[in-house]
Amino acid sequence: MLFNSLSFAIFLPIVFSIYWLLPHKYRWILILASSYYFYMSWNAKYIVLILFTTCVSYGAARLLENEKNLKKKKMILGISAFLCLLVLFFFKYFNFVSESFTAFLEIFTIQLNPITLKLFLPVGISFYTFQTLSYVIDVYRGKIPAEKHFGYYAAFVSFFPQLVAGPIERAADLMPQIKEEHTFDYDNAAYGLKLMAWGLFKKMVIADTLSKYVSAVYDAPQKMAGFSLILATFFFSFQIYCDFSGYSDIAAGTSRLLGIHLSTNFKSPYFSQSIKEFWSRWHISLSTWFRDYVYIPLGGNRTGKVRHALNLLITFLASGLWHGANWTFVVWGGIHGAAQVVENIILPENRMKSRGIAAFFRTLFVFLFISFAWVFFVSNSIPDALYVIKHAFDGISAPGSYIYNGYAGIGMSLSSIIKENVFLVLLLVYDWMSLKSDVIADCGKLKTPIRWAIYVLLSVTILFLSQKGAAEFIYFQF
Amino acid sequence: MKKFIIKITILFLILSAVTIPVNAMYVKKLGTDPDNTDKFHSVPEEIQLCNFGSSHGLCGFNYADSSEKYTCFNFALLSQYLSYDYRIFENYKDHIREGAIVFIPISYFSLLGTDEVYVGDFKSKNKRYYSFLPASQIKEYDAETAVFTKFLPIMAVDSETVIKALQGKITQDYNEAEWKRKATDMDVAENAKAAYMRHVGYQYLEGGHLTVNQNEITSLYDLIDGCQTIGAVPILITVPYTRDYTDEVKKAGGFYEWFYSFMNQVSEDTGAEFYDYAFDERFADKYEWFMNADHLNEYGANHFTNILMEEVAGKYLDM
Numbered sequence: 001m002l003f004n005s006l007s008f009a010i011f012l013p014i015v016f017s018i019y020w021l022l023p024h025k026y027r028w029i030l031i032l033a034s035s036y037y038f039y040m041s042w043n044a045k046y047i048v049l050i051l052f053t054t055c056v057s058y059g060a061a062r063l064l065e066n067e068k069n070l071k072k073k074k075m076i077l078g079i080s081a082f083l084c085l086l087v088l089f090f091f092k093y094f095n096f097v098s099e100s101f102t103a104f105l106e107i108f109t110i111q112l113n114p115i116t117l118k119l120f121l122p123v124g125i126s127f128y129t130f131q132t133l134s135y136v137i138d139v140y141r142g143k144i145p146a147e148k149h150f151g152y153y154a155a156f157v158s159f160f161p162q163l164v165a166g167p168i169e170r171a172a173d174l175m176p177q178i179k180e181e182h183t184f185d186y187d188n189a190a191y192g193l194k195l196m197a198w199g200l201f202k203k204m205v206i207a208d209t210l211s212k213y214v215s216a217v218y219d220a221p222q223k224m225a226g227f228s229l230i231l232a233t234f235f236f237s238f239q240i241y242c243d244f245s246g247y248s249d250i251a252a253g254t255s256r257l258l259g260i261h262l263s264t265n266f267k268s269p270y271f272s273q274s275i276k277e278f279w280s281r282w283h284i285s286l287s288t289w290f291r292d293y294v295y296i297p298l299g300g301n302r303t304g305k306v307r308h309a310l311n312l313l314i315t316f317l318a319s320g321l322w323h324g325a326n327w328t329f330v331v332w333g334g335i336h337g338a339a340q341v342v343e344n345i346i347l348p349e350n351r352m353k354s355r356g357i358a359a360f361f362r363t364l365f366v367f368l369f370i371s372f373a374w375v376f377f378v379s380n381s382i383p384d385a386l387y388v389i390k391h392a393f394d395g396i397s398a399p400g401s402y403i404y405n406g407y408a409g410i411g412m413s414l415s416s417i418i419k420e421n422v423f424l425v426l427l428l429v430y431d432w433m434s435l436k437s438d439v440i441a442d443c444g445k446l447k448t449p450i451r452w453a454i455y456v457l458l459s460v461t462i463l464f465l466s467q468k469g470a471a472e473f474i475y476f477q478f
Numbered sequence: 479m480k481k482f483i484i485k486i487t488i489l490f491l492i493l494s495a496v497t498i499p500v501n502a503m504y505v506k507k508l509g510t511d512p513d514n515t516d517k518f519h520s521v522p523e524e525i526q527l528c529n530f531g532s533s534h535g536l537c538g539f540n541y542a543d544s545s546e547k548y549t550c551f552n553f554a555l556l557s558q559y560l561s562y563d564y565r566i567f568e569n570y571k572d573h574i575r576e577g578a579i580v581f582i583p584i585s586y587f588s589l590l591g592t593d594e595v596y597v598g599d600f601k602s603k604n605k606r607y608y609s610f611l612p613a614s615q616i617k618e619y620d621a622e623t624a625v626f627t628k629f630l631p632i633m634a635v636d637s638e639t640v641i642k643a644l645q646g647k648i649t650q651d652y653n654e655a656e657w658k659r660k661a662t663d664m665d666v667a668e669n670a671k672a673a674y675m676r677h678v679g680y681q682y683l684e685g686g687h688l689t690v691n692q693n694e695i696t697s698l699y700d701l702i703d704g705c706q707t708i709g710a711v712p713i714l715i716t717v718p719y720t721r722d723y724t725d726e727v728k729k730a731g732g733f734y735e736w737f738y739s740f741m742n743q744v745s746e747d748t749g750a751e752f753y754d755y756a757f758d759e760r761f762a763d764k765y766e767w768f769m770n771a772d773h774l775n776e777y778g779a780n781h782f783t784n785i786l787m788e789e790v791a792g793k794y795l796d797m
Binding site: 005006007020184186189190193205209219220222223413415416419455456459460463464465466467468 | 479481482485486489492493496497500596621622623625626632633634635636637638640641675680
């Protein structure tokens with residue numbers, strides 16, 4: 001079930017109504033049942049995988065809490081992590097490893113047919129696997145107690161607003177909220193709805209529309225050359241941002257309707273002045289996960305310069321691989337890791353931020369760099385990415401036709417250019433304002449006619465100017 | 479809670495008050511039969527001559543002369559793949575008489591590339607089938623699209639379509655006026671290049687190679703088998719193209735060798751006859767019979783259908 005579908009528009013009011021009618025002690029059952037239904041409406045069989053991961057991590061945490069012997073604790077943690085990651089490996093990485101291995105053997109003229117599995121990638125598997133992993137590690141570290149109530153724990157793992165694409169919540173934040181009693185709060189619910197509307201606008205009006213132009217190029221980039229390649233790349237920068245942050249907004253808004261607060265996943269990332277800052281604003285729940293469970297255990301920055309650089313690279317290569325079983329994602333992660341290594345060398349900590357015109361140019365440069373890295377992320381293969389980079393400036397000697405052909409090549413008319421630009425400017429203004437204040441809360445303070453005009457205009461835009469057919473969110477595939 | 483529900487209800491009512499008239503305006507502006515599917519609501523019984531296919535089939539057959547003597551029907555739609563030809567056949571096979579001739583035009587693009595559902599414009603194109611095919615025959619069927627297509631069509635289309643329709647700029651996918659157009663008024667060579675690139679050429683760019691669409695090939699075999707099962711005669715054909723177009727396709731090294739070897743193999747496997755008019759000299763340079771490099775116009779289609787009646791159908795039908 002997709003957030004941007006009619007079925008969800010029916011499902012959510014039903015869950016919302018029952019949730020607030022039910023006494024508190026039964027609400028976890030509703031959360032669990034509705035979350036399983038939500039997931040099973042996509043693929044009923046794969047609920048077994050969530051159940052398996054839930055049981056393994058629940059059992060491991062209970063054992064860890066009662067175990068005093070450090071060696072045995074390590075063994076329990078190791079087995080639990082191995083089992084959870086094995087499921088992830090089997091469904092997501094098996095074919096990639098098999099194909100890469102046979103390709104590697106070909107270097108030594110050893111010809112083998114790769115063993116591949118014809119399996120659908122379970123939606124959200126990387127998200128709930130990482131959520132359960134962090135829970136078991138936190139119990140191992142003694143940061144949180146193991147949850148004794150299996151029902152509460154299962155509801156935490158499968159909580160439907162964030163089940164398939166995050167944010168990857170920590171047990172310390174989400175579990176108490178599932179357990180504690182909530183009373184309906186008008187302001188909170190109204191804020192949630194507004195956040196959902198903004199998320200739907202980003203997803204259905206901006207991301208899904210831009211996806212047409214991105215697909216026109218990246219489905220088969222060899223058909224295109226010149227400015228079309230650059231346009232599609234910039235459009236992808238906004239598409240993926242609006243798609244994923246739109247999902248996070250809808251997830252957070254949905255949770256708020258149930259009185260539960262999810263962590264913030266995006267904070268105006270394209271207004272970053274360094275790659276390091278970008279990663280403190282982009283997919284925050286994942287970057288903090290990698291920071292806490294990979295980067296810091298590796299030694300973080302409390303090591304020598306070389307080791308620190310290596311730690312950064314390892315973390316970002318792993319983050320790239322988390323996104324998908326393809327070398328394109330590994331390269332994308334590697335580019336970001338390498339950029340941070342370089343940044344650490346040339347930019348001391350106290351020069352990470354500038355002001356005025358310098359800030360503008362740094363922000364622009366960071367955006368251009370991030371867009372360049374997206375080329376690898378969005379391409380189907382490394383040769384496709386290299387093609388895009390190589391041919392992006394074909395025909396630039398005639399700037400007029402270079403630009404005109406760029407727009408025409410991806411099928412943009414004048415009205416669509418104007419429309420997309422208006423929406424992108426609106427997005428950037430919202431994000432820029434969000435740097436200093438909570439725009440949604442501020443909107444609630446406007447005079448009633450202005451406020452309602454904004455709500456109606458936003459809703460009408462979503463209804464009439466969106467792409468239809470409930471397109472999947474990009475991050476579902478991760 | 480009461481305040482929340484009241485406000486949500488007010489917003490819902492305002493949006494309904496906006497949506498319903500805008501939808502009515504959209505439907506009015508859209509005009510009749512924008513996707514050429516109205517014909518499927520009046521498919522005749524006891525069809526004796528019919529064809530399937532993409533735009534090449536849609537534009538390539540003109541039964542004006544034949545329909546006086548025979549019950550004819552053109553099942554083709556723009557950019558229609560063989561897999562949908564087969565689904566439409568399954569849905570309407572009871573309308574086809576035993577002994578009928580079923581022309582199956584093969585467009586080059588329909589055998590190549592990835593599965594149709596992965597092609598960029600699939601979703602918007604697929605909506606047309608909701609108006610006449612049952613859910614089981616529609617690819618990637620979803621109830622939401624079905625509901626909106628039927629009751630609130632404005633909610634089932636993209637923003638560009640809404641804007642175009644409200645500006646009165648939307649036209650039928652294909653219409654009579656366009657079909658009457660003559661290629662003599664256009665740069666056929668340029669048009670042929672673009673058509674070739676769309677249909678075949680993109681596969682060969684940057685060291686690419688021919689990717690055959692196995693699902694479509696299976697559908698072709700299913701369609702032939704379906705025709706034979708109901709006692710109809712399936713005839714495989716390629717419609718006439720301009721020389722400009724076929725010359726372009728020749729540039730795709732090895733394509734024609736593969737294509738003819740494939741078609742002959744299908745013919746041999748199934749017993750369905752294959753007639754190739756792609757290079758027919760009677761048509762190749764007659765721009766006045768084409769609407770562009772690879773589509774016959776109304777006059778060309780009339781000539782071509784009459785030729786088919788003489789050279790092919792005559793063997794099977796009582797002329």
